[in-house]
Amino acid sequence: MVITSRENELVKQYCKISSQKKYREHTGLFCLEGVRLVCDAIKSGVVPEKILITEKCLQKYHDELGNLLKTHDMIMISDAVAQKMASVEHTQGVFALVKMLDKTLDIDTIRKGGQFLCLCQLQDPGNLGTIIRTAEAFGINGMILHQTCDLYSPKVVRSTMGSLFRMPFMVCPDLISFTKELQQNRVKTFATVVNPKANSLVNCDFSGASVLYIGNEGNGLPEQIVAACDFPVTIRMKGNAESLNAAVAAQICMWEMTKEG
Incomplete structure (x- = not known):
């Protein structure tokens, strides 16, 4: 059977989960779209609740999808239905509903050592996704999220490029x-600030257990958070720019936190 109606109940549920944070929270599910995301999720141990796929996608990406999907039931959908479900302009035609991920990081894990990032009030989905992806690349041990944009929005999930499934x-x-x-x-706590009197990032000691805080794109960290941390730190800049994009600043900080020697 192939779902051809755009009014099918499963199709409508997927679209509602994709577009509404409250409904994601109500169902405990979020959406994946695209060959790479679906494959990365399954390889990372995520078990999809539903997989919906077009015949064209199954044929075109058979080598990538074939072995992974042998053990998972698939629901065939028409190209028209795929277009209704898509959150990108040119969809590949494969979608999945999966359960929200376990929050695997806790304070006992942090105090044992490692470098961690705390994101405070970030509101741009692209920034959040990029930071998660970069954090995995640099070997950051985990992330703390405080009042950020929705981790499970399609744009965040897409921009993590699969790192979401592996980052505690x-x-x-x-x-x-x-x-x-x-x-x-x-555990040492470092607050990033735009202040020439703060400690230079390159001189900070991130050995042992360390958490570095990154603030909102426009306003940075709240003053009470900065005051609560052990060390205010800043990225020394030689040019005339007053500040950096939150994702760029986070990338520089993670490089300094995890570089060898």
């Missing part, structure tokens, strides 16, 4: 209390 993370509602708890467990 936790959602932290009370960052002040959590920061104090980190310090009680001898």
Whole structure:
């Protein structure tokens, strides 16, 4: 059987989950679209609840999808239905519904050592996704999210390029209390600021257990968060730019945190 109606209940549910944060939270599901994302999810141990795919996609990407999908049921859909479900202009024609990921990071893991990133009030999905992807590339051990944009929005999921499935993370509602708890467990906390009097990033010691905080794209970190951290740090710049894009700043910070020697 092939789903050909754009009004099919499963199709409407997928579209609602894709477009509405509240419905994602209500169902505990989020959406994947595209060959690479679906394959990366399955390779990373994520078990899809549903996989919907067009005949064209199955034929074109048989080598990539064939072995992975042998053990998963697939629901065939028409090209017209795929266009309704798509969140990108040129869809490849494969979609999946998966359960929201376990929040695998906790304070016991952090205090044992490693370099972690805390994202505070980031609102741009592209920035969040890019940072998650870069964090995996640099070997960051986990991420703390406080009042960020929705981790499971299609744009965030897409821009992580699969890193979302492998990066340990936790959602932290009370960052002040959590920061104090980190310090009680001898975890060093670093707040990024635009302040020439702050410690230079390149001179900071990120050995042991360390958490570096990145703030909102326009306003940076709230003053109370900066005050709660052990060390204010800044990226020294020689040009006339006042600040950097949040994702770019995070990438520079992660490089310094994890570089060898």
